[in-house]
Amino acid sequence: MMEKITKVSNGVKLSKVYNPKNVEGKTYKLWLKSGFFNPDNLPGKRKKVFTILLPPPNITGSLHMGHALNATIQDILIRKKRMEGLKTLWLPGTDHAGIATQNVVEKQLKKEGKTRFDLGKKELIERIWQWKEKYGDIILEQLKKLGVSCDWSRTCFTMDKNYKRAVKEVFLHYYKKGWIYQGERVVNWCPRCETSLSDLELEYKEEKGKLYYIKYPVKTQNSKPKAQNIIVATTRPETMLGDTAVAVNPKDKRYEKFFKKKTSIILPLMKREIPIIKDWLVDPKFGTGAVKVTPAHDLRDYQIALKHKLPLISVIDNRGKMKKNVPLSYRGLSVLEAREKIVRDLKKEGKIVKIKDYNHRIPVCYRCKTKIEFLPSKQWFLKMEKLAKVAKDAVKKGKVKFYPKRFEKTYFDWLDNIRDWCISRQIWWGHKIPLKGETDVLDTWFSSALWPFATLGWPKKTKDLKEFYPSDVLSTARDIINLWVARMIFSGIEFMGEVPFKKVFVHPIVLTKTGQRMSKSLGTGIDPMNLIKEYGADATRFGLAWQITELQDIKFGEDNIVMGKKFCNKIWNATRFVMLQTAKLKVKNEKLKITIENSKLTSADKKILKALDKTIKSVSKDIEDFQFGRAARTLYNFFWHEFCDKYIEVSKSQILNPKTQNQTRKILLYVLVTSLKLLHPFMPFITEEIYQKLPIENKKTVLMIERWPQ
RNA sequence: GGGCGAGUAGCUCAGUGGCUAGAGCGUCCGCCUUACACGCGGGAGGUCACAGGUUCAAGUCCUGUCUCGCCCACCA
Numbered sequence: 001m002m003e004k005i006t007k008v009s010n011g012v013k014l015s016k017v018y019n020p021k022n023v024e025g026k027t028y029k030l031w032l033k034s035g036f037f038n039p040d041n042l043p044g045k046r047k048k049v050f051t052i053l054l055p056p057p058n059i060t061g062s063l064h065m066g067h068a069l070n071a072t073i074q075d076i077l078i079r080k081k082r083m084e085g086l087k088t089l090w091l092p093g094t095d096h097a098g099i100a101t102q103n104v105v106e107k108q109l110k111k112e113g114k115t116r117f118d119l120g121k122k123e124l125i126e127r128i129w130q131w132k133e134k135y136g137d138i139i140l141e142q143l144k145k146l147g148v149s150c151d152w153s154r155t156c157f158t159m160d161k162n163y164k165r166a167v168k169e170v171f172l173h174y175y176k177k178g179w180i181y182q183g184e185r186v187v188n189w190c191p192r193c194e195t196s197l198s199d200l201e202l203e204y205k206e207e208k209g210k211l212y213y214i215k216y217p218v219k220t221q222n223s224k225p226k227a228q229n230i231i232v233a234t235t236r237p238e239t240m241l242g243d244t245a246v247a248v249n250p251k252d253k254r255y256e257k258f259f260k261k262k263t264s265i266i267l268p269l270m271k272r273e274i275p276i277i278k279d280w281l282v283d284p285k286f287g288t289g290a291v292k293v294t295p296a297h298d299l300r301d302y303q304i305a306l307k308h309k310l311p312l313i314s315v316i317d318n319r320g321k322m323k324k325n326v327p328l329s330y331r332g333l334s335v336l337e338a339r340e341k342i343v344r345d346l347k348k349e350g351k352i353v354k355i356k357d358y359n360h361r362i363p364v365c366y367r368c369k370t371k372i373e374f375l376p377s378k379q380w381f382l383k384m385e386k387l388a389k390v391a392k393d394a395v396k397k398g399k400v401k402f403y404p405k406r407f408e409k410t411y412f413d414w415l416d417n418i419r420d421w422c423i424s425r426q427i428w429w430g431h432k433i434p435l436k437g438e439t440d441v442l443d444t445w446f447s448s449a450l451w452p453f454a455t456l457g458w459p460k461k462t463k464d465l466k467e468f469y470p471s472d473v474l475s476t477a478r479d480i481i482n483l484w485v486a487r488m489i490f491s492g493i494e495f496m497g498e499v500p501f502k503k504v505f506v507h508p509i510v511l512t513k514t515g516q517r518m519s520k521s522l523g524t525g526i527d528p529m530n531l532i533k534e535y536g537a538d539a540t541r542f543g544l545a546w547q548i549t550e551l552q553d554i555k556f557g558e559d560n561i562v563m564g565k566k567f568c569n570k571i572w573n574a575t576r577f578v579m580l581q582t583a584k585l586k587v588k589n590e591k592l593k594i595t596i597e598n599s600k601l602t603s604a605d606k607k608i609l610k611a612l613d614k615t616i617k618s619v620s621k622d623i624e625d626f627q628f629g630r631a632a633r634t635l636y637n638f639f640w641h642e643f644c645d646k647y648i649e650v651s652k653s654q655i656l657n658p659k660t661q662n663q664t665r666k667i668l669l670y671v672l673v674t675s676l677k678l679l680h681p682f683m684p685f686i687t688e689e690i691y692q693k694l695p696i697e698n699k700k701t702v703l704m705i706e707r708w709p710q
Numbered sequence: 711g712g713g714c715g716a717g718u719a720g721c722u723c724a725g726u727g728g729c730u731a732g733a734g735c736g737u738c739c740g741c742c743u744u745a746c747a748c749g750c751g752g753g754a755g756g757u758c759a760c761a762g763g764u765u766c767a768a769g770u771c772c773u774g775u776c777u778c779g780c781c782c783a784c785c786a
Contacts, residue, residue, distance in 0.1 A: 233786065547722085562748085644746085
């Protein structure tokens with residue numbers, strides 16, 4: 001279809017419909033050429049600094065709605081501050097994402113019929129670097145399409161040379177302080193990744209399981225053997241091979257008799273003699289009130305074992321297979337195979353009392369969703385006691401503020417119940433532990449925790465570090481408040497002596513319209529790049545901003561992006577009208593407002609100027625308060641209903657009247673320009689494109705550095 | 711088990727004690743009115759989850775109940 005082109009002003013032609021495809025690429029190039037994404041190039045004296053660090057996306061994956069939402073938020077903040085005359089830095093980068101990235105490359109290998117062990121460590125790491133070079137920056141490239149104004153010259157990667165140095169420095173600092181220690185502990189273990197995981201790296205999945213009631217024969221000393229049993233209930237019969245006790249609640253009268261005489265239990269299948277003990281951790285109401293204790297493969301049992309000095313017998317290996325210390329017929333079986341066989345064997349012995357259906361939540365690896373095993377393993381830990389206290393104090397004293405405030409609770413809850421941080425991982429991709437003879441790597445989050453200062457050059461004392469630390473706002477999702485935010489806070493204080501950011505904005509999570517999680521594998525995800533293609537980047541951004549409220553979730557409706565697109569078109573056409581009317585007007589940028597203030601005004605003039613003033617104030621405040629949805633609504637209502645519906649209509653007759661003609665034209669132009677400035681952080685492309693075409697003298701090179709309206 | 715959030719039009723949501731409760735999308739009717747049919751004008755559509763209470767006044771504040779969602783916790 002042919003586009004109608006109307007000649008509107010000074011030979012400038014605007015099509016009837018706004019077409020983002022003709023604008024976005026070229027406008028982004030204009031911004032890059034201006035150099036103003038880099039704070040060092042910004043014009044004028046800018047004493048105040050405003051810094052945002054992009055939460056580094058993993059080098060795996062591609063852009064999803066969460067990234068798009070968060071990038072929109074940060075770009076709105078940074079563009080407004082830049083226009084307000086601040087020296088603004090938005091620093092981008094990517095995270096090496098240890099397990100996640102290694103998994104992606106391992107999947108590739110699997111297609112070639114190979115495992116990481118076939119390749120060996122050196123070659124695997126090489127493959128991952130190749131992969132990173134090829135795909136690692138996809139998300140950053142996609143963010144450019146969204147219009148983000150990051151300083152690309154400062155782009156960081158968590159395994160850059162300098163970043164590696166920072167990680168090493170931090171580790172050794174803690175090590176020298178005696179806060180890092182090695183210990184044999186029962187840890188969360190992913191048998192697929194073959195690595196330990198921290199508690200925060202677990203996810204939980206509902207599982208339809210069984211609860212098995214098993215007879216454990218009792219042997220009482222100095223009395224004739226009677227056919228007495230204790231019945232224990234368990235969801236994991238295979239772990240019984242490693243049982244070292246049976247525990248009951250101290251108050252449980254049912255089992256009192258077993259403590260009167262020296263009594264022990266003969267563990268079925270193993271024929272091992274194990275004690276019966278009392279512990280408060282046992283809930284008398286669950287199952288039979290008697291619980292088998294497998295310290296090597298259960299965290300609670302491990303706690304009990306420490307208290308009662310019970311031995312650990314590990315029967316499951318690193319790959320989730322039964323070890324050599326179990327009876328021959330179970331050796332080498334997977335956990336599930338062993339479970340089936342053990343239940344069969346117990347049945348033969350008449351030891352199974354009953355089997356109940358039982359639904360429960362089981363932990364899975366957050367990266368590959370494999371069921372977690374608990375097993376004893378030698379790992380490195382970071383003592384959390386002092387660091388947690390420091391992190392808590394910073395928020396209590398208001399040095400870091402959460403928006404919305406209620407998320408402080410998530411933070412405190414975790415820190416109040418914290419355990420030492422298991423920082424070693426048995427994967428190959430990551431920062432090596434900088435001690436002699438150590439082959440493990442560090443938890444990915446150990447390096448992510450340093451993002452606010454390692455990106456600025458620390459441990460070197462750089463100019464950037466001095467100027468841009470601490471940052472002002474961290475915008476992030478609630479699921480990494482503890483995994484990442486808390487750890488950045490204590491790291492920042494420990495190494496910089498100051499919190500890494502003043503405000504934490506916890507943005508909503510984007511769900512599907514029906515409230516499901518957006519997930520590629522479920523096919524419920526919406527690709528923001530498709531939205532940009534179909535509706536344009538500005539429409540996508542505006543539609544997203546529109547939906548940002550204090551709620552924890554956004555049920556994403558494409559309707560809002562449609563609305564954004566229509567709004568773009570409205571802005572475009574209002575511009576066509578204004579330019580048609582103001583073609584011959586000669587005004588200087590800086591004089592526009594002044595000449596209006598000094599003139600006689602009609603009631604319609606006064607009304608629109610007053611409404612504009614109100615809009616400026618409320619939008620400015622709403623952005624400051626992270627109320628992006630409200631700001632978007634205010635702008636929409638003002639522009640569409642006050643300016644277009646009312647003032648533009650009135651202006652048609654005011655322009656016919658010679659007395660009000662000139663004044664009306666100036667007001668049209670003034671309101672349009674001011675609206676463009678206010679809209680720019682939300683819709684940078686269309687506003688910049690229009691600004692470039694406006695019939696005003698002495699304009700700035702780009703709208704991006706125009707002064708924010710007061 | 712503990713905590714947090716939500717429940718308002720067909721759908722997704724605004725509504726920060728005070729006119730007749732609003733928007734976007736959808737829907738119905740009429741308009742190519744010279745900025746815009748991605749538009750303009752008009753209409754239908756709501757017991758504001760439920761039950762009490764406070765107040766001159768409650769969608770909004772308080773108490774309780776129900777439903778949904780999220781987070782945390784060692785229920786085997």
